[in-house]
Structure formats: structure tokens, C-alpha cells
Amino acid sequence: MALVEQEHMDDTGYRLSEAAPGDFIALLKPRVMSLVVFTAFVGLAMAPGVPNPLLAMISLAAIAVGAGASGALNMWYDADIDAVMGRTAGRPVPAGRVTPGEALSFGLILSVLSVSTLGLMANWTAAALLAFTIFFYAVIYTMWLKRSTPQNIVIGGAAGALPPVVGWAAVTGTVSIEGLVLFLIIFLWTPPHFWALALFKSGDYERAGIPMLPNVAGHAATKTQIFVYALLLAVSGILPAVMGFAGLAYGVVATILGGGFVWYSWQVLRMPESDVSMKPAKTLFGYSLLYLFVLFTALLADRLLAGFGLVS
Amino acid sequence: MDKDFVKPTEAQLKARRKRSIALAIALAAFVVIVYIGSLAKLGPSLFDRAM
Numbered sequence: 001m002a003l004v005e006q007e008h009m010d011d012t013g014y015r016l017s018e019a020a021p022g023d024f025i026a027l028l029k030p031r032v033m034s035l036v037v038f039t040a041f042v043g044l045a046m047a048p049g050v051p052n053p054l055l056a057m058i059s060l061a062a063i064a065v066g067a068g069a070s071g072a073l074n075m076w077y078d079a080d081i082d083a084v085m086g087r088t089a090g091r092p093v094p095a096g097r098v099t100p101g102e103a104l105s106f107g108l109i110l111s112v113l114s115v116s117t118l119g120l121m122a123n124w125t126a127a128a129l130l131a132f133t134i135f136f137y138a139v140i141y142t143m144w145l146k147r148s149t150p151q152n153i154v155i156g157g158a159a160g161a162l163p164p165v166v167g168w169a170a171v172t173g174t175v176s177i178e179g180l181v182l183f184l185i186i187f188l189w190t191p192p193h194f195w196a197l198a199l200f201k202s203g204d205y206e207r208a209g210i211p212m213l214p215n216v217a218g219h220a221a222t223k224t225q226i227f228v229y230a231l232l233l234a235v236s237g238i239l240p241a242v243m244g245f246a247g248l249a250y251g252v253v254a255t256i257l258g259g260g261f262v263w264y265s266w267q268v269l270r271m272p273e274s275d276v277s278m279k280p281a282k283t284l285f286g287y288s289l290l291y292l293f294v295l296f297t298a299l300l301a302d303r304l305l306a307g308f309g310l311v312s
Numbered sequence: 313m314d315k316d317f318v319k320p321t322e323a324q325l326k327a328r329r330k331r332s333i334a335l336a337i338a339l340a341a342f343v344v345i346v347y348i349g350s351l352a353k354l355g356p357s358l359f360d361r362a363m
Contacts, residue, residue, distance in 0.1 A: 016324045021334035054352040058345055113342075121349045 019102070023092040027075050027103055028068030028110075035292070036067040036163045042296045043164030043182055045303055046245065047171035059122045059170040063163060066114035066130045070159070072107030073138035076100050078146075081208040087201065107138070122170040129169055133162040147209070150216040157190030158183075178245045181236070182299075186292070188233040192226040192265060193288040199223075199268070200278040200285075223269045226284070230265035234258025237295055250302040257291050257298075 040063045044056055051059075075082065075093050083094035092098040098106075111134050119127030141156030149155075161183045168179035198205055198212040199222060205212040214222045237258045241251030264287050267280040320328070351358060 016318065016320050016328075017331075018323050018327045019331065020327050021330050024331075024334070052352050054348055058349045058352075061345070117345070117349075121353060 015099075017099075017102070019092065019098045023097045024106060026092050027072040027098065027106060028065075029071030029074075030068075032071060032160075033064050033067050036160070037064045038293070039182070039186060039296055040064075040163035040167035042300050043167030043179060044171055045167075045300055046164075046178065046182070047168045049171050051171045055121050056170070059118055059126065060167070062114045062118035062121065063130060063166055063170075065110050066118070066134055067163065069107045069110035069114055070134040070137040072103050072110065073134070074142045076103035076107055077138070077142050079103075081147075081210060084208045085201075085204040087204060118166075118170065123173045125173050125175070126166050126169040129162060129166045129175070133159050133166065136162075148211070150211045150213040152211070153194040154191050157187050157194075160190055161186035178240070178243070181239050181243065181245075184236050184239070185233070185295070188229055188236050189288065189292055192229045192233065192261075193285065193292075195222050195226050196268065196281045196285040196288060199281040219273060223271065227262075227265045227269045230262045234262050240299060246299055246302045247306060249305075250298050253298040254295060257295055260287060261291050 037060055041060055044051065044060065075091055078088075079091075079093040079100055082088035082091050088094065093100055093103050111131075115127050115131045115134070118130050137156070137159035141152065141159055145152040145156050164182035164186070165175060165179040168182070169175055195213055198214050199219060202212065202214040202219075206215050213225065217225075234255075235258070237254040238251050240246035241248065241254060261284075264280065264284040268284050271278065271280045
């Protein structure tokens with residue numbers, strides 16, 4: 001039972017927590033974490049060499065926890081703007097279920113634990129990359145870029161693109177061109193994915209004072225940039241086949257998927273300013289999630305089939 | 313010095329119990345991960361050492 005001096009209770013804001021374990025899991029951004037784990041797994045599976053399966057699983061868990069830690073640090077810092085956006089107002093910190101101090105401690109402890117575990121169980125190159133990813137997301141993106149430039153998610157997207165590089169490094173101990181191609185694919189995927197969301201959620205971002213591209217440069221410029229990035233993404237998606245570390249079947253899948261991305265981006269580009277429902281933007285947002293998942297699944301399948309000698 | 317005891321509500325007690333269980337599971341999982349990971353990393357020779 002807690003013992004508290006009554007006279008200090010109001011001054012210190014002391015309270016007994018009603019936070020459930022689920023609130024701390026929510027701080028880890030499980031949906032983002034699942035994407036991180038998946039892309040890191042593909043990086044790990046694509047890397048040359050056969051890692052110890054147990055160490056590979058522990059490495060993936062460490063990468064997942066590292067991603068979760070950066071999510072917790074993001075929610076600690078962004079509680080003020082999360083509170084005014086409908087999409088994020090129910091998060092544990094703005095909703096008052098977890099205090100900012102608890103979220104900060106949780107994020108910092110998990111950061112240290114995940115980086116040290118990856119360093120000890122895999123290697124320190126992968127651990128350094130994971131530490132850089134957490135730093136980039138929490139400090140460079142969340143604390144600096146997000147509130148200061150409409151290019152926030154372009155540069156900040158590097159943090160979300162690093163997990164396959166970390167996965168690759170966990171096996172090889174090095175950073176290679178193949179890992180960087182996987183990085184490039186996610187890096188180019190991030191802007192059209194988030195700008196599609198920002199188009200139909202621009203009111204939310206405006207209320208929170210976040211300079212997302214649609215609020216700063218306007219919808220027309222955003223649509224154009226989405227289309228340009230879609231073209232670059234479609235080309236980068238087939239690079240693994242062109243460079244020879246994925247097969248022809250993957251190349252065909254990547255071309256079809258890239259074509260779909262360009263098509264849906266074209267629909268967004270043609271979307272009239274008067275369209276308040278913004279269905280094409282919503283469709284592109286949904287398709288972008290499917291695109292990344294299927295593309296990386298195709299890479300994985302290609303590697304597995306090649307391992308069994310079923311494709312060249 | 314006068315002291316007042318803060319009596320937790322039923323909801324606070326329930327939440328604390330759940331947090332304690334979750335923390336215990338997480339710590340136990342971490343111990344198992346470090347143990348198994350050490351064995352996998354260092355191999356069976358881990359136990360084959362002079363006392």
C-alpha cells in the first residue's frame with residue numbers, strides 16, 4: 001500500500017496507475033512493429049550464410065523490441081500533438097493511462113536492452129545499426145523533423161527502412177549493396193504511403209500543427225510528388241531481380257506490383273480538388289500496405305525456392 | 313509527522329496485479345532468452361571448463 005504525505009499529493013501530481021499491460025504494449029506500436037519484424041526477417045533470410053535459428057529468432061526479437069522502444073519514445077514526445085488528432089487521441093499517454101515519465105523510462109530501458117541483446121547474441125555492427133535506427137526515429141524524426149519540415153517523412157523514413165539492413169547485418173556483420181537496395185525500396189515507399197494518408201487526414205495534421213506536405217505545399221503538389229515517388233518505387237522494386245539477387249519470378253511480381261502502385265497513384269493525381277471523400281487516396285494507402293507485404297513475401301519466397309533449387 | 317495512507321481502488325489493484333504478472337513473464341522470458349542464446353552462441357563447450 002502506498003504511503004504518501006497528503007500535503008504533497010496535489011503538488012507532485014502523484015497518482016496510482018491504472019495502466020494495464022495492454023497500454024504498455026500499445027506504446028510499442030504493434031502494427032508498425034509487425035512490419036519491422038517482417039522486413040527485418042526478409043533482410044535476415046536474404047543474407048548469405050545460414051544463421052543459427054535460435055540466434056536468428058533472438059535477433060529478430062531484439063529488433064522488434066528496439067522498434068517498439070522507438071515507438072514508446074515517439075509517443076512520449078508526441079503526446080501533445082497526439083491528443084489533438086482523432087487517429088491518435090486514444091493512445092495511452094494522451095488518454096492519461098500512462099504518464100509521460102513512464103513512457104520515457106519504458107522506451108529508454110527497452111532501447112538499452114534490445115541493443116545490448118542484439119550486440120551480444122548477433123554482432124555489434126547490427127547492434128550499432130539498431131541503436132542508430134532508434135536514435136534516428138526518436139530524435140531526428142520525432143523531435144526535430146516532424147514538426148519543422150514537410151520533408152519530415154521523406155528523411156525520417158530512413159528509420160523505417162533500416163530494419164532489413166539490420167537483419168542482414170545480424171547474419172553477415174556487414175552492410176552490403178543488397179541490404180541497401182531493400183533499404184531503398186522501403187525508403188521510396190514511405191513518402192507516397194504517408195502522403196496518401198496525409199491527404200485524407202490533412203485536417204488532423206493541420207489542427208496538430210504538423211507541417212505535412214498537403215498542409216504546406218497543397219494537395220496538387222502532394223499528388224504530383226506521390227506519383228513521382230511511385231515511379232521511383234516501381235523501378236527500385238525490380239532492382240533485386242536486375243542485380244541478380246532475386247530471380248525472374250520475383251521480377252515479374254515486382255513489375256506487376258509496381259505497375260499497380262503507379263496506377264493507383266495516377267488515380268490520386270487525377271483526383272479532383274472537390275473530391276472530399278478522397279477514395280483514390282484511401283485506396284492507395286491500403287494498396288501501399290499490400291504492396292510492401294507482397295513484395296517482401298515474393299523476395300522471401302524467391303530465396304526459399306532458390307534454396308530448394310526450384311528457381312535459378 | 314502525520315501520514316495518510318492512500319487506499320488503492322479496486323481498479324488500481326487489479327491493474328497493478330496485471331502489470332506485476334506481465335513484468336514477471338517478461339523477465340522470465342528474458343532470462344530464458346539469455347540462457348538459450350548463450351548456449352547457442354558459445355556452444356556446448358560453455359559447460360566444459362575448469363572450475
